[in-house]
Amino acid sequence: MNLLSTIGAAMLAVGVALFVWNAWHSRRHGVPAGADPWQANTLEWATASPPPAANFVAVPVVHGRDPLWDPPATPTHVAGLAVDAREVLVTTVLDAQPDHRIVFPVPTIWPFLSALALTALFVASIFTPWGVVWPAIPATIALTLWFWPRRDPTEKARALERSPLVP
Amino acid sequence: MRNPLRNQEALAQRDASLRRLRASGPALDVRELPSFGFSHRSLMWWGTQGLMAIEGMAFALGLGAWFYLRAQTDVWPPGDQPPALLWGSLTTLVLLVSLWPNHKAKQAAEHLDRGGVQRWLLVTLLVALAILLLRVFEFRHLNTHWQSSAYGSIVWLVLGLHTVHLLTDAYDSAVLLVLFHTGPLQGQRYVDQSENAVYWVFVVVSWLPVYAVLYLAPRTWGT
Numbered sequence: 001m002n003l004l005s006t007i008g009a010a011m012l013a014v015g016v017a018l019f020v021w022n023a024w025h026s027r028r029h030g031v032p033a034g035a036d037p038w039q040a041n042t043l044e045w046a047t048a049s050p051p052p053a054a055n056f057v058a059v060p061v062v063h064g065r066d067p068l069w070d071p072p073a074t075p076t077h078v079a080g081l082a083v084d085a086r087e088v089l090v091t092t093v094l095d096a097q098p099d100h101r102i103v104f105p106v107p108t109i110w111p112f113l114s115a116l117a118l119t120a121l122f123v124a125s126i127f128t129p130w131g132v133v134w135p136a137i138p139a140t141i142a143l144t145l146w147f148w149p150r151r152d153p154t155e156k157a158r159a160l161e162r163s164p165l166v167p
Numbered sequence: 168m169r170n171p172l173r174n175q176e177a178l179a180q181r182d183a184s185l186r187r188l189r190a191s192g193p194a195l196d197v198r199e200l201p202s203f204g205f206s207h208r209s210l211m212w213w214g215t216q217g218l219m220a221i222e223g224m225a226f227a228l229g230l231g232a233w234f235y236l237r238a239q240t241d242v243w244p245p246g247d248q249p250p251a252l253l254w255g256s257l258t259t260l261v262l263l264v265s266l267w268p269n270h271k272a273k274q275a276a277e278h279l280d281r282g283g284v285q286r287w288l289l290v291t292l293l294v295a296l297a298i299l300l301l302r303v304f305e306f307r308h309l310n311t312h313w314q315s316s317a318y319g320s321i322v323w324l325v326l327g328l329h330t331v332h333l334l335t336d337a338y339d340s341a342v343l344l345v346l347f348h349t350g351p352l353q354g355q356r357y358v359d360q361s362e363n364a365v366y367w368v369f370v371v372v373s374w375l376p377v378y379a380v381l382y383l384a385p386r387t388w389g390t
Contacts, residue, residue, distance in 0.1 A: 061195050072192075080198030089197055090210065099208055100201045101357065144342055154351035157202070161354050164201035164208075165279060 041066035059089060062096075085156050100164065103157040110146035118141050169209060182272050203354040205277050211362045219369045222332065224242055224371050229325040230380050236317045237388065245316045249385035251308035258301045259378050262371045265294040269371075273364035276357040288344045291367065295337040302330055322381055329377050331369045 036045040046068055047055050058077035063072040078098075081087045086104035091097055117139035124131025206212055226368025237243050268290040305326065312321035343360050346352065 023295050041275075043243050058194075074193045076192035077197035078196055078197055079194035080200075082197045090208070091203070093207070098195065098200060100204045101197055102203060102210065140338070147342070149346070149353070149356070151351045154353050157353045159357070161202045162199060163279065163354060164204050 022159055030151075036068075039068075041069045043067055048091065082156075082160055085153070085160065087160060101160070103153070103160060107151050108151065110142050114139060114142040201359050205358055205361050209358045209362070211358050212365070213309075215362045215365050218366070222369070223373060225328060226377065229321065229328055230376060233321045233325065235381055236321055237384075240318065243310060243388070244318045244385050245273070247315070247318065248310040248311055250305070250322070251381055252386075254301055254304040254308055255378055255382040258298055258305060259374065260301065261294060261298050262374050263302065265291060265298065266280065266368065266371055268294060269364050269367045273295075273361050276360035276364070279354065282348050283350070284357070288340055288347065288360065291324055292340045292344055294339065295333065295340060295367075297342050299330075299333055299337060302326075302333060306330075325377055325381060329370075329374060332373070334366050336363070336370050 033049075035049040036153050038045065043060060043062065046060065046131055056077075057105070059078065059081070060067065060077050061075050064071040079103060081089060082103070083084055087101050088104060089098055090100050090102055101145065119133035121132060121139055124135055187270070203209065219373060268287050270285060271285035271289050275287055309319075309326070311319035311322055313319050340363060343363055346356060347360070
């Protein structure tokens with residue numbers, strides 16, 4: 001059994017070494033592959049490499065299972081999303097019909113501080129039951145401030161707002 | 168999977184598709200779509216459903232552990248009285264009553280009725296605080312301690328788990344209530360309140376099996 005494990009470990013080591021050598025060799029001597037070396041069928045190959053933030057300048061519209069192989073169809077892309085807010089399109093679940101737009105929140109420090117407080121909570125809970133209680137207070141404060149809307153982004157979101165209720 | 172890249176024609180077609188995706192042909196204009204939606208249209212709804220699935224499983228595991236321990240033990244509850252029926256039953260009653268203001272608060276949110284949300288969310292919050300007070304009496308009349316036996320441990324665990332949900336949703340409601348008074352408010356916050364109400368329904372519905380097991384089962388299957 002030990003011998004079998006040793007053989008397995010050796011095979012793993014060869015595999016990792018091969019991977020490392022391949023990565024190093026490709027970096028030194030390889031030809032740049034470009035954005036889509038495979039002439040692939042799916043969207044991740046349709047953007048630049050490395051991809052820009054948000055992946056696409058304009059969100060592409062997909063008309064079939066293999067969007068890069070299917071014949072071109074219209075509309076080609078989504079327009080009307082804000083460029084100065086983190087506005088994204090939400091579609092229906094099964095048919096992927098455009099349903100509504102939502103604005104994601106701006107980045108803040110509070111998710112990070114929430115994570116720190118929660119880490120403290122779980123570590124402390126190993127040693128004493130009070131380790132659950134006391135760190136819960138900073139965690140609650142950090143989570144609340146994470147959620148609490150800021151005035152300027154809210155104003156911006158309100159400017160983009162359309163009610164789903166029929167007037 | 169077909170491979171259309173064997174011939175030049177297909178390759179050219181694919182390149183045309185790629186160019187179309189990158190360039191601007193006719194656009195799909197989403198400017199006039201609503202900026203939020205309720206129920207399963209909302210991302211929040213999916214998050215809440217996921218939370219309920221996870222926490223529902225946690226309750227199922229806790230209650231399963233109760234029955235497992237009961238099967239391993241001759242005397243149940245071991246050396247203790249079952250929890251006092253009065254306080255648990257009162258909690259159950261008030262929780263069921265709380266569904267009504269909670270539903271009104273949900274309806275108000277879905278009609279974007281700020282005043283209605285302020286009114287009914289306040290009522291729901293007050294009922295939640297009353298239930299938390301009842302919960303204090305429940306803990307004081309559990310007739311067991313968490314360190315006294317496996318029975319005591321599992322009873323405290325399950326009741327503690329449900330109390331965490333009570334606390335969380337009461338706090339959730341309090342934060343939203345303050346926000347609906349002070350702002351800054353936007354349509355998406357009404358979706359948050361609608362989902363907060365769904366979470367409260369989970370707190371009520373998950374209580375029913377917990378009540379049945381902690382309070383009724385030891386009287387039925389106890390020794």
